[in-house]
Amino acid sequence: MRAEHPDPPAPADSASYSPRLRIVERGKVTSVGDGVVWIEGLPSARMDGIVRISDGSEALVFHLAPDRIGAILLTTTPALMPGCEARQSGDILTMPTGDGLLGRVIDPLGMPLDGGTAPDCSGRRAIEGDSPPIIARDFVDHPLYTGSKIVDTLIPIGRGQRQLLIGDNGTGKSALALDAVISQRDQNVRCLYVMIGQKRSSVVQTIDTLRTHGALAYTTLVVAEATASTGIRYLAPFAGCAIAEEWMNAGHDALIVYDDLTTHARAYRELSLLLRRPPGREAYPADIFYLHARLLERSTRLSAANGGGSMTALPIAETEQGEIAAYIPTNLISITDGQIHFDSKQFARGVLPAIDITRSVSRIGGKAQHEAIKREAGRMKLDYLQFLELEVFTRFGAKLEASMEARIRRGRLLRDILAQDRLDPHSALDQLAWLIACNEKLLDGLDDGELDTALHRLRTGAAGTGLTLDSPRTEWLTAVRGWLSTTAEQA
Amino acid sequence: MQLDWTTFLLQIVNFLVLVWLLKRFLYRPVLDVIARRRQGIEKALSDARDAEARAETLRQDYERKLAEQDSAQAADMARLGDEIAAERRRLMAKLDAELAAERERQVALVEKQTADAGRKAGDTARAAALSFVSRLLGRLSGAELDSRLVDMLIEDLATLPAEQLEALHDAAAAPEASLQLTTARALSEADESRLLGALADTLGRSLPITKQIDASMQSGLRVGIGPWMLAASLADELAFFRSGARRAC
Numbered sequence: 001m002r003a004e005h006p007d008p009p010a011p012a013d014s015a016s017y018s019p020r021l022r023i024v025e026r027g028k029v030t031s032v033g034d035g036v037v038w039i040e041g042l043p044s045a046r047m048d049g050i051v052r053i054s055d056g057s058e059a060l061v062f063h064l065a066p067d068r069i070g071a072i073l074l075t076t077t078p079a080l081m082p083g084c085e086a087r088q089s090g091d092i093l094t095m096p097t098g099d100g101l102l103g104r105v106i107d108p109l110g111m112p113l114d115g116g117t118a119p120d121c122s123g124r125r126a127i128e129g130d131s132p133p134i135i136a137r138d139f140v141d142h143p144l145y146t147g148s149k150i151v152d153t154l155i156p157i158g159r160g161q162r163q164l165l166i167g168d169n170g171t172g173k174s175a176l177a178l179d180a181v182i183s184q185r186d187q188n189v190r191c192l193y194v195m196i197g198q199k200r201s202s203v204v205q206t207i208d209t210l211r212t213h214g215a216l217a218y219t220t221l222v223v224a225e226a227t228a229s230t231g232i233r234y235l236a237p238f239a240g241c242a243i244a245e246e247w248m249n250a251g252h253d254a255l256i257v258y259d260d261l262t263t264h265a266r267a268y269r270e271l272s273l274l275l276r277r278p279p280g281r282e283a284y285p286a287d288i289f290y291l292h293a294r295l296l297e298r299s300t301r302l303s304a305a306n307g308g309g310s311m312t313a314l315p316i317a318e319t320e321q322g323e324i325a326a327y328i329p330t331n332l333i334s335i336t337d338g339q340i341h342f343d344s345k346q347f348a349r350g351v352l353p354a355i356d357i358t359r360s361v362s363r364i365g366g367k368a369q370h371e372a373i374k375r376e377a378g379r380m381k382l383d384y385l386q387f388l389e390l391e392v393f394t395r396f397g398a399k400l401e402a403s404m405e406a407r408i409r410r411g412r413l414l415r416d417i418l419a420q421d422r423l424d425p426h427s428a429l430d431q432l433a434w435l436i437a438c439n440e441k442l443l444d445g446l447d448d449g450e451l452d453t454a455l456h457r458l459r460t461g462a463a464g465t466g467l468t469l470d471s472p473r474t475e476w477l478t479a480v481r482g483w484l485s486t487t488a489e490q491a
Numbered sequence: 492m493q494l495d496w497t498t499f500l501l502q503i504v505n506f507l508v509l510v511w512l513l514k515r516f517l518y519r520p521v522l523d524v525i526a527r528r529r530q531g532i533e534k535a536l537s538d539a540r541d542a543e544a545r546a547e548t549l550r551q552d553y554e555r556k557l558a559e560q561d562s563a564q565a566a567d568m569a570r571l572g573d574e575i576a577a578e579r580r581r582l583m584a585k586l587d588a589e590l591a592a593e594r595e596r597q598v599a600l601v602e603k604q605t606a607d608a609g610r611k612a613g614d615t616a617r618a619a620a621l622s623f624v625s626r627l628l629g630r631l632s633g634a635e636l637d638s639r640l641v642d643m644l645i646e647d648l649a650t651l652p653a654e655q656l657e658a659l660h661d662a663a664a665a666p667e668a669s670l671q672l673t674t675a676r677a678l679s680e681a682d683e684s685r686l687l688g689a690l691a692d693t694l695g696r697s698l699p700i701t702k703q704i705d706a707s708m709q710s711g712l713r714v715g716i717g718p719w720m721l722a723a724s725l726a727d728e729l730a731f732f733r734s735g736a737r738r739a740c
Contacts, residue, residue: 021647022722022731023655026715041718087720123607251600304592307599 027086029053030068035229036274039086040068048128050091055079059086060093060231063275070275072231074109095239097246098122102190105207105221108232108239113223114207125246127238131297138303140337143368144255144312147183147425148176149418150355153377153435154384155340158368159189159253160301160310164332166317166324167342171354173316175422176340177257178206180314182213183425184255189312190247191219192256194240197226197233197263209423230274233267241298241311248302248309256299260316261292265328289331296335324359338362353420358385372469372476373428376435380414387411413443416451429462432469437480457483621732625709628725632710636725637675640711641682644723645689656693662717663694670700671715675708675724690714 027041037059039051049061051071057080063070073080074093096110100120105113108127112118140158157163165173181191193210195203203223210216220243224236237258244254258264265288272285279285292315299313317332322344324333333339340360347354366374390408393400400408417434420426437443437458446454461483467476651659662668670690678686691697694716705713711724722728 019643019728021644021651022727023651023659024720024722024727026718026720028718043718123611249603251596304595305599307603308592308596 024087027051027069029080029082029084029086031082032073032080034274035073035231036062036271037071037073037080038068039071042069042086042088045069045088048092050074050089050093051086052089053080054085055081057084058089060235062231062271063277072234072271073229074231093127093235094124095127095242096121096123097125097243099190101220101243102218103216103220105203105223107228108222108224108235110239123246125242127235127242129242129245129298131294132300132302132306136302136306137300138308140301140310140364140368142253142301142310143365143370143373143428144180144189144253145183145187145428145431146176146180147427148179148353148355149420149426149431149434150353150357151176151340152426152428152431153373154357154381155338155355155360155362156365156369156373157312157338157362158301158365159312160299161338161362161364161368162296162299162313162315162336163362163365164315164317164336164339165342166319166329166332166339167354167356168319168322168344171342171344171347172352172422173318173342174206174259176342176353176355177259177314177316178209178215178423179425180255181210181219181257182215182423183427184218185214187253189218189253189255190244191215192222192240192244192254193219194222194224194237194256194258196224196236196258196260197228197267198223198259199226213423230267230270234264234271237261237264237295241295244311245298248300248311249307251307251309253309254311256311256313258295258313258315260318261332262316262318262328265292284327288328289335292331293335296332337364351415351419352422357381358388370428370469372432372473373435376432376439378439380435383407384411384414387414410444413446413451414438416448417443417455426459427462428469429465429467430459432476433458433462433480433483436473436476437484440477440480442480442484454484617732621729624732625725625729628729629709632675632725634676634679636710637678637712638682640723640725641678641686644712644714644721645685647723648689648693648721651693659693659716659719660695662719663696663698665717668698668717670698671703671713672700673703673705673708673713673715675706675710675712676704678712686712686714 025042025044027039027045029037030040031038037053037057039045039059042051045051045061045064047061047064051059051061051069053059055077057076058074059071060074061069062072095108096106096119098119098121100122104116104119106119107113110119110121138160140160142159143152144157144159144161145152146157151157155163165176167173177193181193184191193206195206203221203225207216207221210219210221220240222236222240222243224233240256240258244256247254265284268288268291269279269284272279277285296313296315299311301310302308313336315332315336317329319326319329324330324341338361341356342354343356343359344354346352346356369377387407387410390400390404391411394408417438434443434455437454443451443454458480461479465479467479670687672683672686687697687700698716707726709725711722711727713724713727714721
């Protein structure tokens with residue numbers, strides 16, 4: 001039998017409207033617990049529809065069974081108990097959107113968590129939306145600088161790209177994501193940082209870091225703490241995505257960080273088990289792939305006819321003992337356009353950032369890299385990888401030919417140059433300056449202290465230069481020589 | 492001085508000797524000097540002619556090279572001109588493409604903003620209309636309207652599709668089935684009697700009834716039967732409007 005709700009005729013079709021008896025479905029809450037409510041009845045309920053319960057609570061339909069539905073509790077009241085009446089609202093879950101969210105910390109339902117008033121938003125957007133069709137998309141050809149020397153030169157990221165940050169716990173994934181957010185200052189990129197299932201101390205630290213670096217002004221934090229209900233943790237990335245998607249559709253560039261999708265997968269699994277869904281491969285619900293693919297597929301660069309906006313996604317995935325062949329990591333690797341792998345062994349050796357270049361790849365970022373940086377970076381990654389292979393021989397004390405020793409010396413120099421402190425993003429101009437200095441062998445033969453001074457000089461010089469990435473190389477070379485000669489004189 | 496033939500002959504001899512001596516020691520060297528000078532002059536003239544010839548050759552060569560240089564320069568200039576023109580065309584094409592893309596982008600954004608603004612205006616208008624209607628009907632609602640809504644329920648109950656009637660029938664057939672009647676205010680006995688009669692006819696049996704008053708309904712009634720609810724109230728109709736308005740956006 002078809003009920004009136006949730007599909008009444010639209011009032012736009014006013015000619016067909018007639019006042020009459022409405023027959024609507026009426027459900028009954030049978031059990032409540034763990035952020036989930038079971039409702040009997042409502043046979044025409046549909047996935048992601050909102051159900052209103054007589055006590056004032058609201059729930060999101062998440063599981064359909066022949067005789068009942070399972071729903072995620074969005075809001076609850078103390079009066080919610082079995083026996084309450086439930087009715088379909090005909091609504092779907094939406095998020096407030098707009099620039100009023102910049103600088104705010106909100107939960108996945110759009111409620112403020114920063115003690116402020118409700119965000120002044122220009123609109124609302126469904127948290128579950130279709131990804132843009134292929135004809136609405138454009139090539140990824142604009143760079144997005146993360147501030148990381150390794151990433152911006154060897155594993156570049158373009159606006160609209162989906163780049164996975166993967167590695168063991170505590171290897172610097174979030175730091176790189178924060179670097180990327182901080183680097184967007186004055187780049188006209190709106191940022192979203194989605195924190196899923198993290199401790200309150202981590203949330204506070206992240207907010208403080210962004211505020212300290214002046215990045216909060218153009219960033220929105222969507223926070224679902226570890227203490228939040230499973231459903232809220234599950235909704236967090238979709239809520240963030242909806243906000244970023246609205247910016248993308250308004251013609252802006254957006255950067256969204258999902259920190260992290262492994263926790264999200266756990267929340268989804270927990271939710272699935274609570275709703276007694278059958279587990280899939282490796283005891284995970286099999287549709288987690290579909291879930292994450294659906295989420296990340298919404299990140300893209302739109303064509304000019306569709307506003308030309310972009311949404312760059314930096315999903316974070318945690319591995320255990322560096323095992324990237326586990327279910328969730330392999331899912332995410334296959335969905336994204338590349339991955340930056342963080343190695344715990346490198347981290348333990350003090351090689352920071354602990355990015356494992358051999359396992360990291362950016363499949364489309366090269367197209368977006370600026371010509372000048374691309375030209376200078378050239379074969380650098382390949383040379384560095386060859387150096388890493390050659391370096392193995394030095395462990396055995398083998399005597400190498402002069403050319404090999406030169407390559408090893410150069411590789412070590414490059415490793416020293418690529419070392420970078422946490423939360424210390426470098427500008428694109430600085431990247432070009434050290435690349436030119438390195439390629440012109442101007443940094444060869446410097447000891448550690450001299451190298452640090454030289455790099456500092458290059459950074460200071462690049463920051464105050466009137467040159468741009470498009471300036472001729474000769475001008476850059478003259479400038480770089482000038483900055484380094486100042487260093488030499490001081491030495 | 493005595494002039495005789497001997498003297499005359501001697502003088503002649505003397506003269507001849509003098510002539511020979513002059514020729515031998517003065518005239519010949521002078522001739523040699525003159526010849527050498529002439530040779531020198533001729534050599535200088537020859538050298539000058541050679542130099543002139545070489546200079547002419549060099550001048551011609553220079554002029555040829557100058558002409559070639561001019562020609563090459565002209566060719567280079569033409570090539571440079573072509574390259575500049577090609578580069579300009581390329582840059583202009585790129586600029587045109589960028590401008591076209593930017594124009595397209597701006598048009599798309601303006602269209603989106605216009606559509607958003609239209610949607611928001613529609614939302615606002617619908618919300619205002621609902622508010623007005625709600626207030627108007629709230630003022631007009633009363634026992635008479637309740638009675639007319641009961642009439643509407645009874646009238647429409649008889650014309651329900653067979654599928655809906657069957658579902659209601661099944662719900663009423665359950666052993667523990669009952670009717671939950673919620674009204675904005677207590678119905679008159681006549682209205683309640685008419686309603687229960689019509690429901691009994693439709694459901695095929697009389698069911699136990701529980702009554703409830705809910706003033707938020709403004710006017711009208713709801714009848715709950717198992718998983719179904721028959722709604723003929725102002726609040727439900729306005730909710731129906733609101734839901735439909737959202738869907739139309």
